Amino acid sequence: xxxxxxxxxxxxxxxxxxxxxxxxxxxxxxxxxxxxxxxxxxxxxxxxxxxxxxxxxxxxxxxxxxxxxxxxxxxxxxxxxxxxxxxxxxxxxxxxxxxxxxxxxxxxxxxxxxxxxxxxxxxxxxxxxxxxxxxxxxxxxxxxxxxxxxxxxxxxxxxxxxxxxxxxxxxxxxxxxxxxxxxxxxxxxxxxxxxxxxxxxxxxxxxxxxxxxxxxxxxxxxxxxxxxxxxxxxxxxxxxxxxxxxxxxxxxxxxxxxxxxxxxxxxxxxxxxxxxxxxxxxxxxxxxxxxxxxxxxxxxxxxxxxxxxxxxxxxxxxxxxxxxxxxxxxxxxxxxxxxxxxxxxxxxxxxxxxxxxxxxxxxxxxxxxxxxxxxxxxxxxxxxxxxxxxxxxxxxxxxxxxxxxxxxxxxxxxxxxxxxxxxxxxxxx
Numbered sequence: 001x002x003x004x005x006x007x008x009x010x011x012x013x014x015x016x017x018x019x020x021x022x023x024x025x026x027x028x029x030x031x032x033x034x035x036x037x038x039x040x041x042x043x044x045x046x047x048x049x050x051x052x053x054x055x056x057x058x059x060x061x062x063x064x065x066x067x068x069x070x071x072x073x074x075x076x077x078x079x080x081x082x083x084x085x086x087x088x089x090x091x092x093x094x095x096x097x098x099x100x101x102x103x104x105x106x107x108x109x110x111x112x113x114x115x116x117x118x119x120x121x122x123x124x125x126x127x128x129x130x131x132x133x134x135x136x137x138x139x140x141x142x143x144x145x146x147x148x149x150x151x152x153x154x155x156x157x158x159x160x161x162x163x164x165x166x167x168x169x170x171x172x173x174x175x176x177x178x179x180x181x182x183x184x185x186x187x188x189x190x191x192x193x194x195x196x197x198x199x200x201x202x203x204x205x206x207x208x209x210x211x212x213x214x215x216x217x218x219x220x221x222x223x224x225x226x227x228x229x230x231x232x233x234x235x236x237x238x239x240x241x242x243x244x245x246x247x248x249x250x251x252x253x254x255x256x257x258x259x260x261x262x263x264x265x266x267x268x269x270x271x272x273x274x275x276x277x278x279x280x281x282x283x284x285x286x287x288x289x290x291x292x293x294x295x296x297x298x299x300x301x302x303x304x305x306x307x308x309x310x311x312x313x314x315x316x317x318x319x320x321x322x323x324x325x326x327x328x329x330x331x332x333x334x335x336x337x338x339x340x341x342x343x344x345x346x347x348x349x350x351x352x353x354x355x356x357x358x359x360x361x362x363x364x365x366x367x368x369x370x371x372x373x374x375x376x377x378x379x380x381x382x383x384x385x386x387x388x389x390x391x392x393x394x395x396x397x398x399x400x401x402x403x404x405x406x407x408x409x410x411x412x413x414x415x416x417x418x419x420x421x422x423x424x425x426x427x428x429x
Contacts, residue, residue: 107407110363114407115396121382121389126330138277138320138334145326153398156326157348157415158422163318165346167270167309174282180293183300189270189309190243190350194418195220198351199411200343201237203228204358204381205368210410212357213238221351223343227256227263229372236371237357241267245343248273248292258295270346271296272311274336279314311342319345323390330390338386344395344414351416360392360399362410 167189175181199219216238250256275284316336369380401413
């Protein structure tokens with residue numbers, strides 16, 4: 001009886017000790033989070049000349065900086081980013097010194113504003129005090145980057161190259177056992193193809209009024225997303241399309257007219273749908289987010305020579321793992337990366353350099369979500385479901401373009417995987 005009483009006493013003490021420790025950890029994390037938010041707000045106020053959280057946002061559909069001070073085709077104010085700009089881009093008149101000085105000051109303010117805002121969102125969304133729906137059952141057990149020194153673009157590029165992006169092919173299971181693998185192409189997307197210059201064109205509303213159409217069309221390969229049009233917007237987004245990456249709802253929702261629209265004809269098309277983090281392909285095939293398999297197989301059967309591919313869904317989580325590994329001080333949203341970031345990662349494997357237009361918001365930043373649709377939503381720029389804040393901070397780390405190209409003209413430049421030398425290491429997953 002005495003032993004029983006002693007056991008109960010020890011058990012109750014352990015329970016109270018555990019509860020006390022847990023409450024202490026929550027308390028410490030809360031104050032650390034509050035202190036971080038306060039520091040971010042004060043840094044924002046001091047670096048952006050007093051612009052704070054309560055200041056009004058730009059008017060819907062209006063640029064933050066007047067276009068007469070941000071001519072999109074101006075020659076760089078510093079040395080140009082390699083490779084040199086295309087010769088087809090017209091050279092505008094020189095900016096007067098006063099306007100040039102104003103432009104440089106606005107670029108610097110905008111640069112700091114964007115970085116502070118992305119970091120604040122990353123911290124807030126990654127706090128342990130914020131509970132997110134975990135519909136994909138994400139449980140990250142990989143390592144975190146704790147090495148000395150800041151994270152470099154070269155280090156990140158090597159890690160992302162290791163993650164890889166692949167498409168489903170004829171012979172992949174469980175589709176072979178199901179008798180449907182014959183509908184997949186026998187080769188991977190862009191297999192054996194390599195380009196010098198590539199451009200990934202975001203669907204951002206800030207593309208409107210950019211006048212980057214000639215610049216975009218001058219690249220060897222052009223990537224677009226979902227139902228983003230070119231007709232009527234040629235001056236801003238160009239006319240050429242090499243690859244269009246679409247999410248699974250494009251195939252199944254009637255309003256996107258997957259069978260009839262010219263957007264999905266005579267170009268390579270990559271469709272993707274998310275699986276759970278463990279990515280059991282049997283379970284995914286039975287219950288995808290959108291039931292797009294019948295439409296995909298029907299189109300492959302009727303148009304077998306069309307360059308239509310399906311992403312291996314584990315690729316998205318391989319990319320997510322790298323983003324989480326190199327974000328050691330915050331948790332990522334437990335959802336797959338965006339279609340835009342997928343496009344960047346895919347083209348880095350096939351291009352000497354990749355320009356990404358309006359993925360990092362330029363001085364033309366607006367609340368308008370897409371350049372062809374008149375509705376406003378700031379989550380299109382700063383995310384809310386995808387880990388967009390981390391994607392854009394990662395893109396800034398990879399960026400080799402100068403501030404003028406990034407924030408005035410509206411594109412970042414990233415060297416391709418084949419241009420860098422990486423150490424050999426074992427896969428993360």
